[in-house]
Amino acid sequence: MISRSHLISFFCAVGAFLTVLFPRQASAVPQYARRYGITCYACHTIPPVLNEQGYMFQKLGHHLPPALEVSKPVERILDLVRKEREWTVANNASFAVSDFNYQAQKNTQQGQGSNSTSAIQVGSWNAYFGGWIPDTNFFYYSEFDIVTNGQTNPNMPNAHIGYVGGTAKSSWYAIVGRQHLEVSEGTRAAQIYSLLPNAPLIFENTGPTNFIFDQSPVGAAAGYTWASSKYRNILSVNAKVTDGDNADGSEILGASSKNGKDIWADADWWYAPESGVSFITYQGKKDQIQNSGLANQFTYNARIRREGAFANYMIGRDKVDLLGGFLHGNDDWQDPATQAPGTYLTNGGFGEADYYIWRGLALAARYDRLRQDVTGGVHPTNLEQWQVGAEKAFTPMGNIVGRIAAGNSHGIDPVAFTGSATRTFEADIQFNF
Numbered sequence: 001m002i003s004r005s006h007l008i009s010f011f012c013a014v015g016a017f018l019t020v021l022f023p024r025q026a027s028a029v030p031q032y033a034r035r036y037g038i039t040c041y042a043c044h045t046i047p048p049v050l051n052e053q054g055y056m057f058q059k060l061g062h063h064l065p066p067a068l069e070v071s072k073p074v075e076r077i078l079d080l081v082r083k084e085r086e087w088t089v090a091n092n093a094s095f096a097v098s099d100f101n102y103q104a105q106k107n108t109q110q111g112q113g114s115n116s117t118s119a120i121q122v123g124s125w126n127a128y129f130g131g132w133i134p135d136t137n138f139f140y141y142s143e144f145d146i147v148t149n150g151q152t153n154p155n156m157p158n159a160h161i162g163y164v165g166g167t168a169k170s171s172w173y174a175i176v177g178r179q180h181l182e183v184s185e186g187t188r189a190a191q192i193y194s195l196l197p198n199a200p201l202i203f204e205n206t207g208p209t210n211f212i213f214d215q216s217p218v219g220a221a222a223g224y225t226w227a228s229s230k231y232r233n234i235l236s237v238n239a240k241v242t243d244g245d246n247a248d249g250s251e252i253l254g255a256s257s258k259n260g261k262d263i264w265a266d267a268d269w270w271y272a273p274e275s276g277v278s279f280i281t282y283q284g285k286k287d288q289i290q291n292s293g294l295a296n297q298f299t300y301n302a303r304i305r306r307e308g309a310f311a312n313y314m315i316g317r318d319k320v321d322l323l324g325g326f327l328h329g330n331d332d333w334q335d336p337a338t339q340a341p342g343t344y345l346t347n348g349g350f351g352e353a354d355y356y357i358w359r360g361l362a363l364a365a366r367y368d369r370l371r372q373d374v375t376g377g378v379h380p381t382n383l384e385q386w387q388v389g390a391e392k393a394f395t396p397m398g399n400i401v402g403r404i405a406a407g408n409s410h411g412i413d414p415v416a417f418t419g420s421a422t423r424t425f426e427a428d429i430q431f432n433f
Contacts, residue, residue, distance in 0.1 A: 342375020
């Protein structure tokens with residue numbers, strides 16, 4: 001096995017240093033590029049990161065945004081439908097979206113020493129089906145994950161149908177089904193997918209209340225989008241009403257005694273060139289189990305709340321992108337020993353810089369910090385991670401992408417007050433067909 005020192009030297013030589021807590025799914029959907037005869041870069045800076053056109057493509061019900069000229073009439077959504085090419089399986093489905101990777105990780109746990117793991121594996125294998133229903137304003141999107149994190153574990157995090165109306169300049173949509181939060185919302189700093197293998201820590205941290213922001217809930221969504229001439233400014237508001245989560249934090253996918261619904265909302269402002277601001281909020285409830293499996297186990301209904309602001313600013317056209325975000329959490333909490341009511345408070349943020357050396361080659365670096373405070377616990381504790389990575393496309397279309405990444409995270413559990421640290425290295429390649 002290659003020594004840690006050699007791995008560190010290798011990754012630093014190419015500017016790659018990233019903590020990988022949750023390996024990224026392959027997420028490009030190249031059937032759209034086939035549909036219009038364009039490259040993946042038409043909608044992505046580098047897959048899977050969306051640019052402004054990719055954002056509008058989603059907002060318009062999976063139709064390519066037309067030019068918005070001052071002196072020309074604005075096309076209706078129905079006009080975009082009539083301009084679509086003949087429906088074929090090839091331009092509505094991607095059957096081989098896969099990720100092959102090597103990972104080496106060293107974990108250190110306070111009082112338990114350290115252990116190291118490594119693996120060459122099929123990180124993910126997914127199939128995507130998405131497009132429009134011919135001659136209508138209806139659109140659909142689904143994702144079937146066959147392999148996730150190296151394990152065969154079939155799942156369908158996206159399975160929804162929607163309707164889009166209005167014009168290319170002033171449009172609205174409604175969606176029902178299961179929808180990953182990445183879809184149809186969020187300017188670049190608020191998107192779950194990034195150039196790095198995992199999303200910012202504030203989206204991925206579970207915490208003692210078993211709630212994670214990055215999820216695929218079932219429910220109904222609606223939104224409105226306005227775009228100025230030549231898409232110099234785009235304003236959008238979006239809201240979802242969803243079934244919520246089970247006690248373990250997983251999404252409720254079927255019948256449940258939880259009749260109250262959760263609410264997600266965001267407001268976005270994109271402005272040229274490729275910059276934007278997003279505000280997001282979540283209000284919901286879930287059953288929380290304390291002392292699980294013990295004689296004194298008890299359950300209560302906890303309120304879960306998140307509010308955040310995110311922004312990115314592109315310096316030059318697709319050259320240097322500066323991103324940052326802040327997310328505040330305020331959850332109900334009951335002390336495991338006394339059942340006394342309290343709160344689980346979080347304040348987290350990140351700063352990131354992405355440098356696009358040329359089309360198809362980018363470097364990225366991010367710093368995350370999450371402050372956690374639990375009533376009855378040790379006040380407060382912090383979780384931090386440093387990350388950098390390098391990503392390169394190997395085809396002119398941009399559908400085969402390689403990456404190397406490494407990093408370090410460390411922190412203290414806010415309830416058990418035990419420290420841990422993780423060093424992770426990864427090299428992977430994505431194939432999107």
